[in-house]
Amino acid sequence: MNKLVISALCFLAFATPVRAGGPGGNAHDAERATPAIQVPADARAAVEAVNRFSAALASGNLVAAGAELDPKVLILEAGGAERSAEEYLGGHAKGDAAFLKQAHVQLLRRTAAVHGDLAWVASESELHVSRDGKPVTVLSAETMLVRRSEEGWKIMHIHWSSRTKAPDGHH
Secondary structure (H helix, E strand, C coil): CCHHHHHHHHCCCCCCCCCCCCCCCCHHHHHHHCCEEECCHHHHHHHHHHHHHHHHHHHCCHHHHHHCEEEEEEEEECCEEECCHHHHHCCHHHHHHHHHHHCEEEEEEEEEEEECCEEEEEEEEEEEEEECCEEEEEEEEEEEEEEEECCEEEEEEEEEEEEECCCCCCC
8 A cells, every 4th residue: 555545544534424324224333323422521622723724635725734833843644744734735645635525434432531621523434435445444543632822722642543343343
């Protein structure tokens, strides 16, 4: 797999819950259809910054995505690092945005907490994509560290990791 594909598969930010009960839905699907969200009121503004970043990236608006990043953001993914917003936006962000246009992202769990001017937001999701004409589900975990500043909440660290879900549905 090339670095762009690995980067894209490691990416997860923008997540849309999937409704169960459609064709082939079962009780297990219904349980997971509603994401488990544990975001206290004091963390909502930080989560909104994460959501704005994710939505902008998914729409291909790298200027808006960049506006949510601290200039010195550290992004870890696929065993590598990007050490600034400029480096990420000039490189992997383009591939991540292109990948997200082809993926359906299902948020499974999200939790967050605020400690002074820092907040963390952790998300677990499934990305539903097509690879070589076959459906593939990628399990993704994301942690973002967000800092409150005079300009609002800015993302200062992102860690993305993922793996392909086994065809039998086991994690």
